[in-house]
């Protein structure tokens with residue numbers, strides 16, 4: 001019996017990922033970002049509703065450029081998670097499951113997210 005000496009490469013950094021795989025990884029990352037961001041945003045909302053001083057403190061926090069940048073990033077992550085989520089649900093219904101259509105829907109999801117991200121930028125600034 002001959003032992004097969006096939007090359008094995010499990011280093012994800014050196015494997016060229018297909019667009020659908022990148023889309024899937026980004027969907028997971030955007031879900032985790034949304035989860036943490038939601039906790040902070042809910043805390044800010046409750047502070048702003050608690051008292052006038054709390055409201056003014058939150059307005060001061062939100063006025064900062066870097067906070068705006070973070071908020072824009074969070075809105076972009078949320079937009080991607082929703083668009084990617086809808087793509088996942090469409091695939092769960094049995095559509096766009098083939099390699100080519102899956103890659104195409106991943107690219108469409110990226111495109112829609114870029115547009116939503118630009119709109120989020122207009123909203124924040």
Ligand code: HEM
Pocket residue numbers: 027028031032034035036038081082083084085086088089
């Ligand atoms: C507060 C809002 C949300 C949070 C914090 C959140 C968070 C997450 C997280 C952490 C995951 C797990 C990702 C993984 O393990 O791959 C996930 C998966 C998922 N989310 Fe969300 N999500 C939110 C809203 C939404 C919305 C609005 C949609 C609808 C489009 C959606 C659709 C999905 C789908 C379909 C999956 C499963 C993806 C898969 O099968 O790999 N999510 N979400």
